[in-house]
Amino acid sequence: MLNYTVISDRLDRIRRSTNRLHKLAQLSWEQFLADPDNFAVAEHHLRRAIEALLDVGRHILAKQGLARPSDYRAVIISLGHHGILPMEFSEKIQGMAGYRNRLVHAYADVTEKEIYEIITTRLDDFRQFVKYIVDYIEREREQES
Numbered sequence: 001m002l003n004y005t006v007i008s009d010r011l012d013r014i015r016r017s018t019n020r021l022h023k024l025a026q027l028s029w030e031q032f033l034a035d036p037d038n039f040a041v042a043e044h045h046l047r048r049a050i051e052a053l054l055d056v057g058r059h060i061l062a063k064q065g066l067a068r069p070s071d072y073r074a075v076i077i078s079l080g081h082h083g084i085l086p087m088e089f090s091e092k093i094q095g096m097a098g099y100r101n102r103l104v105h106a107y108a109d110v111t112e113k114e115i116y117e118i119i120t121t122r123l124d125d126f127r128q129f130v131k132y133i134v135d136y137i138e139r140e141r142e143q144e145s
Contacts, residue, residue: 002063002140010052010059011130017049018126025119032116039112042119043103049126050100056133060084072097084136085129093125 024032024042032038057075061067067078073094080090099118103110 002060002137004137004141006059007056007133007137010056011133013052014049014056014126014130017045017052018123020045021049021119021123025123029116033112039115042115043107043110046115046118047100047103050096050103053096053126053129054100057084060133060136072100085132089128089132093129096125 021042024038027038032042054072054075057079058069061069061075061078061082064082066082067074069075069078076085076090076094076097079085080087085093
């Protein structure tokens with residue numbers, strides 16, 4: 001059975017992190033570089049948002065008995081295969097799983113440029129993910145009642 005409290009908590013983490021990232025995305029490239037804390041804060045919140053996204057996906061798949069993904073990319077693709085996310089969207093965002101690994105394992109190679117590019121071009125993916133999950137949860141709750 002789905003734990004709606006866990007899912008809600010993780011969705012709130014995504015929202016809070018993307019809100020912080022959105023503020024940083026409003027900075028020009030020069031402004032972003034001017035304060036080294038901008039990079040650190042952006043990297044932190046991007047990692048947190050991705051981790052929360054993957055937590056939600058793994059929770060839903062496990063609790064619904066839908067799949068046992070072998071890696072993070074498979075979590076996102078499985079969400080598409082099971083209609084929790086539109087397949088086109090899951091294919092679009094599956095790279096987040098690889099980027100999570102880069103942030104965690106190859107952190108020394110992550111550059112200001114790539115973080116800035118992601119926060120200025122990909123934040124809507126997180127908002128869209130939250131919307132799809134909220135829609136899915138509403139459908140599940142309707143079926144339960």
